[in-house]
Amino acid sequence: xTKSTKIISHVQQIETDSEWxxxxxxxxxxxxxxxxxxxxxxxxxxxxxxxxxxxALFGGSSIEAKSITAGLLGKLSGQDVYRIDLSSIISxxxxxxxxxxxxxxxxxxxxxxxxxxxxxxxxxxxxxxxxDSHDRYANxxxxxxxxxxxxxxxxxxxxxxxxxxxxxxxxKRVKTIIEI
Numbered sequence: 001x002t003k004s005t006k007i008i009s010h011v012q013q014i015e016t017d018s019e020w021x022x023x024x025x026x027x028x029x030x031x032x033x034x035x036x037x038x039x040x041x042x043x044x045x046x047x048x049x050x051x052x053x054x055x056a057l058f059g060g061s062s063i064e065a066k067s068i069t070a071g072l073l074g075k076l077s078g079q080d081v082y083r084i085d086l087s088s089i090i091s092x093x094x095x096x097x098x099x100x101x102x103x104x105x106x107x108x109x110x111x112x113x114x115x116x117x118x119x120x121x122x123x124x125x126x127x128x129x130x131x132d133s134h135d136r137y138a139n140x141x142x143x144x145x146x147x148x149x150x151x152x153x154x155x156x157x158x159x160x161x162x163x164x165x166x167x168x169x170x171x172k173r174v175k176t177i178i179e180i
Contacts, residue, residue, distance in 0.1 A: 010104055014083045014116070016071030023072065024065050025180055032178050033073060040077035040114070040155055054155045055173050059163040060180040063118065066159045069180055070116040073157075080113035087119040090141070097123075097141045105148050112154065120158035121165070142167060149173070 023030060039054055058066045067083065074081035089100040108115060123142060146169065149156050160166055163177050 010084055010089050010100065011108060012083045013113075014067060014071050014074075014081050016068050016075060018068050018072050020072070020076070023069060024062070025069075025178070029178050029180065032176055033069065033076075036073055036155065036176060037076045040073070040079055043154065044077070044079065052153050053150065054175050055149060056155065056157045056176040056178065057163055057166065057171075057174045058157055058159045058178050058180055059161065061161055062180065063159070065180045067116075067118070069178075070114065070157055070159075073155075074114050077114075079155075080111065081116050082108055082111060082113050083116045083118055084108075085118050087122040090122050098144050101145055101148055105152065109152075114155045114157065115152065116157045116159065118159045121160050142169070146170065146173065 020030075023033070025033075036054070036056060043052070043054075058069060060066060070081050070083070084104055089097060089104065091097045091100065123145060150173070158170075158174075163171070163179070
């Protein structure tokens, strides 16, 4: 079970009472979670020798299971987890999505925690060919968020229903994919 506390608009801190054995996944996926915990601890202690950021993708139909896993990842690594509901950030008005994303990244920059973007399907579905101005701006929003993620110092988790339906440009940047 996860609990959440609202931090700012569109951002909630989540915590879990769940334990390691409560994770609804196979050994292989649990091993991947352990690797993320190790990366987070190394990143926090400053002893990491690789990248300053890590992008993970959690796939599966259970939003609750993905939230519990993110909360447990924070609990095991000693870091706070901040849930951002991408579906509430996306706007039909040009420039509003970018403005909302800027606000989220500016507010979470100094929180030094794990960013968990829930409902990432809302933005990261396969990009279409540009047929009209709406397609062009949707593609720009994806590019904008990818740039913000790359600039973030820490772990970013994107929660999607199916990794197979995610845009190719995103998959190239993902370091860990876990089916939950």
